[in-house]
Amino acid sequence: xxxxxxxxxxxxxxxxxxxxxxxxxxxxxxxxxxxxxxxxxxxxxxxxxxxxxxxxxxxxxxxxxxxxxxxxxxxxxxxxxxxxxxxxxxxxxxxxxxxxxxxxxxxxxxxxxxxxxxxxxxxxxxxxxxxxxxxxxxxxxxxxxxxxxxxxxxxxxxxxxxxxxxxxxxxxxxxxxxxxxxxxxxxxxxxxxxxxxxxxxxxxxxxxxxxxxxxxxxxxxxxxxxxxxxxxxxxxxxxxxxxxxxxxxxxxxxxxxxxxxxxxxxxxxxxxxxxxxxxxxxxxxxxxxxxxxxxxxxxxxxxxxxxxxxxxxxxxxxxxxxxxxxxxxxxxxxxxxxxxxxxxxxxxxxxxxxxxxxxxxxxxxxxxxxxxxxxxxxxxxxxxxxxxxxxxxxxxxxxxxxxxxxxxxxxxxxxxxxxxxxxxxxxxxxxxx
Amino acid sequence: xxxxxxxxxxxxxxxxxxxxxxxxxxxxxxxxxxxxxxxxxxxxxxxxxxxxxxxxxxxxxxxxxxxxxxxxxxxxxxxxxxxxxxxxxxxxxxxxxxxxxxxxxxxxxxxxxxxxxxxxxxxxxxxxxxxxxxxxxxxxxxxxxxxxxxxxxxxxxxxxxxxxxxxxxxxxxxxxxxxxxxxxxxxx
Numbered sequence: 292x293x294x295x296x297x298x299x300x301x302x303x304x305x306x307x308x309x310x311x312x313x314x315x316x317x318x319x320x321x322x323x324x325x326x327x328x329x330x331x332x333x334x335x336x337x338x339x340x341x342x343x344x345x346x347x348x349x350x351x352x353x354x355x356x357x358x359x360x361x362x363x364x365x366x367x368x369x370x371x372x373x374x375x376x377x378x379x380x381x382x383x384x385x386x387x388x389x390x391x392x393x394x395x396x397x398x399x400x401x402x403x404x405x406x407x408x409x410x411x412x413x414x415x416x417x418x419x420x421x422x423x424x425x426x427x428x429x430x431x432x433x434x435x436x437x438x439x440x441x442x443x444x445x446x447x448x449x450x451x452x453x454x455x456x457x458x459x460x461x462x463x464x465x466x467x468x469x470x471x472x473x474x475x476x477x478x479x480x481x482x483x484x485x486x487x488x489x490x491x492x493x494x495x496x497x498x499x500x501x502x503x504x505x506x507x508x509x510x511x512x513x514x515x516x517x518x519x520x521x522x523x524x525x526x527x528x529x530x531x532x533x534x535x536x537x538x539x540x541x542x543x544x545x546x547x548x549x550x551x552x553x554x555x556x557x558x559x560x561x562x563x564x565x566x567x568x569x570x571x572x573x574x575x576x577x578x579x580x581x582x583x584x585x586x587x588x589x590x591x592x593x594x595x596x597x598x599x600x601x602x603x604x605x606x607x608x609x610x611x612x613x614x615x616x617x618x619x620x621x622x623x624x625x626x627x628x629x630x631x632x633x634x635x636x637x638x639x640x641x642x643x644x645x646x647x648x649x650x651x652x653x654x655x656x657x658x659x660x661x662x663x664x665x666x667x668x669x670x671x672x673x674x675x676x677x678x679x680x681x682x683x684x685x686x687x688x689x690x691x692x693x694x695x696x697x698x699x700x701x702x703x704x705x706x707x708x709x710x711x712x713x714x715x716x717x718x719x720x721x722x723x724x
Numbered sequence: 725x726x727x728x729x730x731x732x733x734x735x736x737x738x739x740x741x742x743x744x745x746x747x748x749x750x751x752x753x754x755x756x757x758x759x760x761x762x763x764x765x766x767x768x769x770x771x772x773x774x775x776x777x778x779x780x781x782x783x784x785x786x787x788x789x790x791x792x793x794x795x796x797x798x799x800x801x802x803x804x805x806x807x808x809x810x811x812x813x814x815x816x817x818x819x820x821x822x823x824x825x826x827x828x829x830x831x832x833x834x835x836x837x838x839x840x841x842x843x844x845x846x847x848x849x850x851x852x853x854x855x856x857x858x859x860x861x862x863x864x865x866x867x868x869x870x871x872x873x874x875x876x877x878x879x880x881x882x883x884x885x886x887x888x889x890x891x892x893x894x895x896x897x898x899x900x901x902x903x904x905x906x907x908x909x910x911x912x
Contacts, residue, residue, distance in 0.1 A: 305872070336880060337876060337880075340879055343829065344848045347753065347825075348749075349749040349761075350745065351744055352762060358766040362773040362774065
C-alpha cells in the first residue's frame, strides 16, 4: 500500500485495531477505513491472524494450589505476629516453631475448607474486572447478570453435584474475551466474514427538489401553498417576496416536507401554476452516517476509558489535569458529532423543496405627467445645485493647483520681466528710428 | 495488591482467582508440560506473597506479576537447557479440542524471531498494552509496535499457505494439496 493513496500506515491500522492509536489519529483512521476497501481487507486479515491465534487455549487444571495456600498461611501468621511490633519471620519461626507449625497446619486446612467457595466467587469477579479498562458495556451487563446467577447458585452452600457444573460455568467466564472496542470493528469483521452487517436505517438519502412556477393569481397561490404545506405536515424554511417596479412579483420559498410526502407535495404545488422548470436530486449519505456513528461510538469508548482512568487511578495533579482536558475535548467532539448526526437525520427525514413562484407580468403604461409647478421647482433646485457645484469645483481647483501656480509664477516672473523689458526696448527703438 | 499488603487475604484470593488462568496460559504456551506450567504458576503467586512487604505501586499490578513470571520462565529455561543435552528438546504437542490446529499455530510461532514472538504472545494471549509490554521488556513503545507489526505480518505469511492446504484438504482436492505442499517445501 503506498502512502500517497493511503494516508494511514498499515502499522497504524494495526494500532487502531489494538486501541493503541492516539486520539488525533483514531478519527482519521476510522474515516479512511470507512472509505478504503484495500485497508478494510488488510484489517480483516489482521483480525484473522488474531482470531487464529486465539484458538490455542490453555486452561488451568482443576486442582488446589497447596504451595500458595501454605505461603498464604505463613504470610497471615507473619502479619499477625508482626503487628504491632514488626519482627522478621526467621525470629518468629526460630522462637515458636512448634506453635507456628500447628497454627500453619490448622490455618491451611481452614483455608482449604472455607476458602474454596470464596475462590470461586473471586473467579466470577475476575470476569467483571479483568479487562476493566476496555470491556464493552454489553459484556459487563452480561457478566453482572451471570454473576448474580452464580451467587444465587453458591448460596448458601452448593450441593456436590452442582460443583462440576459451576466450575464449567466459571471456565466459560475465564474464556470471555474482551469485546472489540467499537461497533465499527464488529461491522468490519462481519464485512470480512462475507456477511454485510445491517446499515443503521436502510439507505439514507437527502432529497432535494427545485420547482419554478408562473402564476396569474399570485395572492391566491400563496394561500394555496400554505394550505398544501399544512396538509403534508411541512413547514416553511425560508421565504422571500419581491415586488419590483417593471416586473411581476416573485416568491422564493424553501419548503421542508417529510421525505415520504415530497412527491405528493410536488404534484399539488405544480397545480398552482404553469411549471417553468423542475429538477430533483438525491444525495446518498449512508456511508457518512455509518462512519459518523462509528466515530461517535469510538469517542464514547474513549470518554468511558478516560472516566475510568480518573475514577480508578491516582497520579500527579498535572496528569489528572491533562486527563480532564482530554476528557473535555472528547466530550466536545461527541457533542459536535451528535449534532451533526441529528442534522443529517433531519435532512434525511425532511426533504427540501425550493420553489420559485413568479407572477405573470403585464406591462402598464404610465399616464400621469408631472405638474408645471413641480417641473419649475425641480428646475430651480437643479439650477441652485449646479451653481453650488460650480463654486465648489472652482474652490477645489484653486486649492489643489494654487500652490503649484504660485511657485511657477515666482520662478518665471523675473525671466519673463527681462524678456518683456528687452522686447519693449526694441519696440521703442524701432519707433524712435 | 495494596489491600493484600495491608493484610486483606480476600484481596489476595481475588488476585489469585483473577490471574491464575492467564498466568497458567502464559507458562503453558511457552513450556512443555502441564504440570510444570501449574507449578510455575503457583511459584509466581508464592513469590508475590513472600515479596508483598516490599511491593511498591510503581506500575500496574499486571506488569509486576508478568515481570515475576518472566523471571521464573527465564530461570526455568536455563535449568532445562542445563539439564538436557542440546538438540533433544522436541516440542510436545499440546492437548486441547483441536490438537492439529494448535500444532499448526505453534509451528508458525516457532518460525518467528524470539523477541518478536514474545511481544506477539504478550499482546495476543496476555492482552497486555503496548506500554505494558514496553515496560516489561525494557523497550521503547515504538519498538514494541514495529516489532509487533513485523511479527504479525510474518505470522500471516506462515499461516497462509498452511491454511490453503487445510482448506484444500477440507474440499478433498488432492492435486491442489500436492501443489501447495511442494510450493511450501520449495519456499522453506
